[in-house]
Amino acid sequence: MKVTWKEQLEQHRNKRREDIIQTAKELFLEHGLSTVTLKDIVGACGISKVTLYKYFNSLDEIIFEVQFEILSAWLERYNQTALQGNSGYEKLQFLLEQILVSKDNTDTIRFIAMFDMRYLEEYPTPELESRFRSFLRRGPHPFLSLLQEGVADGSIRRDIDVKAIGYTISNVVNATKQRMLLRGKLLHLDQDVDPAIVLEHTVNMILAYVKS
Known part of the structure; x- marks a missing residue:
């Protein structure tokens, strides 16, 4: 044609x-x-x-477009990942280990960190704020989905607030990986603890809390 x-x-x-x-x-x-x-x-x-x-129309619009692209790439990568496990709990464990162990998305972590620092208390315009919130809510969050699956199959506690715990996990994982990935070398020297061990304990603490 x-x-x-x-x-x-x-x-x-x-x-x-x-x-x-x-x-x-x-x-x-x-x-x-x-x-x-x-x-x-x-x-x-x-x-x-x-x-x-x-x-x-502005520099902020471009920054937000880059953020949308980076987050979309992360979600696409998650959606293409064949989660291993026979239950919501096992799939959550697999995903957490994949996210925290992987070191091939340093640029993604760096940009998200810069975005968070630039927009600490408010977004530049109501339009960009609305677009960003719509983007974040356009589909189920992977952690929330796996928690819901685990509650349904009995592998994850039924007494938790899935939404609150899901976003708690998301924030803990993002903040911990950001710190370990971007400042891991200095933190290793400052604290005398291997960043890889910190990430491993982060996974174990999350899983211990949500396990049925």
Whole structure:
């Protein structure tokens, strides 16, 4: 089927938009969110500010798009992972070990850490706040899903608040991995404890709490 002019234009626009996001992501990871400017991004992309504003209204919009992409990639990776285990508890154990042991997503952890630091108390606009919340709630959280499965099959305690515990696990896992991955070398020297041992104990404590 012949591609129409409008389809070619749309493809070009989508590619240009994605190029801006990817270029910005590289700059953010190299220099940090507080340092990179729109001028830096247009310079690295080889476009004008006028062209950039056809796609994004602000630096914050670009930062949020990078965050959406990073979180989407993580969720896609989770969805493609064949969780091993015969119960919700065993699958949760497998997922926790996969997340905390893996060291191949340092850039993801670094960017999420920078995003959290930039938006400590509020989001820049109501529109971005609404989009971000909608993104986070567009599907079931993996920890919540596995906890619900475990409660149903009897492998996980029935007296827990699944939503509260699920997000507690999510925050504990993210914060611990962030600290161990980004500052692990210094923490090892400061505390004389191998970061890998800390991550292992984190998994064990979570599992001990939720086990039926």
